[in-house]
Amino acid sequence: MKETNNIQPKGYLRIWHILGDSKSEPPIPPLIPVSKSTWWLGVKTGKYPKPVKLGKKIAAWKTEDIHNLIQQLGENTNEET
Numbered sequence: 001m002k003e004t005n006n007i008q009p010k011g012y013l014r015i016w017h018i019l020g021d022s023k024s025e026p027p028i029p030p031l032i033p034v035s036k037s038t039w040w041l042g043v044k045t046g047k048y049p050k051p052v053k054l055g056k057k058i059a060a061w062k063t064e065d066i067h068n069l070i071q072q073l074g075e076n077t078n079e080e081t
Contacts, residue, residue, distance in 0.1 A: 010063060010064065011062075011063045012052065012054070012060035012061065012062060012063060013031075013060060013061050013062075013063055013066055014058075014059075014060050015036065015039070015059070015061075016028055017031070018030070018031050018032055018039070018061065018066055019031075019032065019033075019034065019035075019036060019039055020033070031066065031070060032048075032066075032069070032070065032073070048069060049061055049062070049065040049066070049069060
């Protein structure tokens, strides 16, 4: 799982910060390596946190929620080994 020390404790992350963007310059590595459709299905089912609407077409996630999710996913990975 990706190290999360570079995540700020407050603020918001857009989807490309979470899922990565290999086409940006420089490329943004994923914090959670899943596809966009898998991410939105996880949001819908409650596996991943719901976004905060910052505008009509702007969704973002609380940095704290993503940090907690990454910790939770890391704990689940450690339990499986």
